[in-house]
Amino acid sequence: MTITMTPAIDNGVNVAALLGAREALTAQPAAARFQWRATSEWQRGTHSRATVEGFHGLGAEQKHRRAFSFDTDHPEIFAAADHGATPVEMVLVGLAGCLSAGIAAIAQNRNIALRSVRATLEADMDLRGILGVGAGVRNGFEAIRVHYDIDADATPAQIEALVAQSQKRSAVFDIVTNPTDVEVTASKAA
């Protein structure tokens, strides 16, 4: 008789699938080449609407279950209509989502049951950068602070280790902390 120990915890992450993907993509690196996409339509003023739906990966065109749309705008104190979050806040949303997904996946793999994972993010920005005044003032964030409060069946040290490992494998953390080439081209619409 064999007794199979079923993992007692379920954070909702399919770790078996992720480990299988890791094995498959190690063997077939071409399938690991993804392309993520967005399109954006200017609405009026500083208000734009972006849509995310298709992407490429595993050697084929892929689609989300549905299209996701997001409005960005500037707030009223910038004399704008505030139809959405600011573009810089969207970067914080992406950073939070990426680190939190990693925490859930790593916790699952380490058999740590999560009850709650709450992040608070703060980013400092000197507005003189985008206004083009003040020498040496950058346009973007000067620094970002992320704090996680995590309720889980784990010691404080285990919780810190979860968060550290998530940083180490986070796509958005890498995008924000390291430089990425962006090529921007333009043409006049016919």
Added chain:
Amino acid sequence: MTITMTPAIDNGVNVAALLGAREALTAQPAAARFQWRATSEWQRGTHSRATVEGFHGLGAEQKHRRAFSFDTDHPEIFAAADHGATPVEMVLVGLAGCLSAGIAAIAQNRNIALRSVRATLEADMDLRGILGVGAGVRNGFEAIRVHYDIDADATPAQIEALVAQSQKRSAVFDIVTNPTDVEVTASKAA
């Protein structure tokens, strides 16, 4: 009798207010110190929900007209529930929103009437990075391409110049192309 020439075009950007802000913040740099924020609550699996509402700037606590919430998740081909865009796609949304807002503001300042501003963004990513396989493969994007199709009362050269100037003053373009410090801390919730 004085004849006032009213600008014939209106992209919906209050350029007078922006120029006034530039003057005011040059004189009072402390008011230019902004702090942007987001909070995030893990839902289940790789699904999180982030909320953006308050921020600090012009020497005071500020609020958006309402709270904005965003779901991020992984797609079904990652054995996830696809309750939202991926975190990396949110970065593309922020980049598109930032460059497009800049284009509208600069066009207004240059008296160029915009009819449509459409952006398509593509970002390459090798999934072996976040899966922790393949030496030297980064977690984030390898490169991003942004293309603008702009219908406006302007020559192709003027359109290219608009887009170039927007890049030069874009916060998210700076965040993506240059490194930013991110400090991540964690504590066990009581």
